Amino acid sequence: MIAIVTGATGDIGKEFIRKLYDEVDSIWAVGRSDEKLSGLAELYGDKIIKVKADLSDKEQILSLCRKIESEKPEIKYLVNNAGIARMAPVSEFSLEEISDMLDINDKAATLLCRASLPFMTEGSYILNVASASAFQPNPYIALYSASKAYLLSFTRSLNVENDGITCTAVCPGWVDTKMLPKKNNGKEIKYPGMVNADIVIDAAIKDARKGKDVSVCSFYYRYMRFLSKVMPHRLEMKLWVSGIKEYL
Ligand SMILES: NC(=O)c1ccc[n+]([C@@H]2O[C@H](COP(=O)([O-])OP(=O)(O)OC[C@H]3O[C@@H](n4cnc5c(N)ncnc54)[C@H](OP(=O)(O)O)[C@@H]3O)[C@@H](O)[C@H]2O)c1
Numbered sequence: 001m002i003a004i005v006t007g008a009t010g011d012i013g014k015e016f017i018r019k020l021y022d023e024v025d026s027i028w029a030v031g032r033s034d035e036k037l038s039g040l041a042e043l044y045g046d047k048i049i050k051v052k053a054d055l056s057d058k059e060q061i062l063s064l065c066r067k068i069e070s071e072k073p074e075i076k077y078l079v080n081n082a083g084i085a086r087m088a089p090v091s092e093f094s095l096e097e098i099s100d101m102l103d104i105n106d107k108a109a110t111l112l113c114r115a116s117l118p119f120m121t122e123g124s125y126i127l128n129v130a131s132a133s134a135f136q137p138n139p140y141i142a143l144y145s146a147s148k149a150y151l152l153s154f155t156r157s158l159n160v161e162n163d164g165i166t167c168t169a170v171c172p173g174w175v176d177t178k179m180l181p182k183k184n185n186g187k188e189i190k191y192p193g194m195v196n197a198d199i200v201i202d203a204a205i206k207d208a209r210k211g212k213d214v215s216v217c218s219f220y221y222r223y224m225r226f227l228s229k230v231m232p233h234r235l236e237m238k239l240w241v242s243g244i245k246e247y248l
Pocket of ligand 1: 031056173
């Protein structure tokens with residue numbers, strides 16, 4: 001029985017591995033850096049199977065899917081966690097950057113779900129790491145936010161389609177990882193409601209076991225989700241932009 005974790009070398013990925021390590025026989029740790037993957041194997045032990053793949057490259061995503069199809073592992077957990085973000089207006093992104101973000105954040109996760117489903121049985125889990133930014137449109141992280149909204153919607157539908165396999169969209173707010181820059185123009189950036197990765201993963205696993213299709217780990221972001229349902233998004237976007245404008 002295995003777990004597949006993408007973005008395994010990132011802060012949230014490492015925490016998923018730590019939490020799932022004792023539950024499975026091996027973990028396919030998917031990453032693009034040989035060196036970082038070797039570091040993971042040293043850190044956690046010989047259950048770590050290094051799987052090198054750059055998920056911005058369609059051929060490498062498909063080759064990972066083919067590996068699943070040919071090895072036919074019994075998959076207990078699929079954790080689609082790899083993701084990238086950048087705060088800037090869409091007009092400042094190159095076409096290649098946009099394409100990479102959509103491939104890593106959405107295409108890879110979607111194809112891996114499809115490739116893994118035949119090898120999952122009742123009691124298996126798909127955890128797709130989305131974000132609280134999926135709850136509303138967010139100018140200046142428009143691409144990231146929209147990519148996570150896709151993942152949230154896709155995961156919830158997948159959960160209904162697949163009896164016995166729980167599919168959970170993990171939607172944290174700010175998490176203290178290397179994804180978040182600490183300073184902007186020499187000014188310390190404030191991240192309201194920021195939590196550590198272990199809180200996100202504990203809640204995600206707990207919520208998945210309860211059969212929930214969405215996991216939001218803190219009261220603060222559950223409240224933000226509630227607001228996104230009752231407040232006009234036009235107003236929410238105004239508030240968001242006024243909160244981040246000093247960093248633009
Ligand atoms: N931090 C937050 O505030 C926050 C909030 C909500 C949701 N999330 C989501 O949480 C997930 C994990 O992020 P994190 O905070 O743990 O950040 P992180 O430490 O930067 O981890 C990102 C992971 O994605 C991998 N990755 C990036 N580009 C890749 C590519 N082309 N091919 C394969 N893997 C690639 C990275 O690999 P390398 O190690 O090689 O760079 C790393 O393992 C992401 O999906 C993110 O959107 C984060």
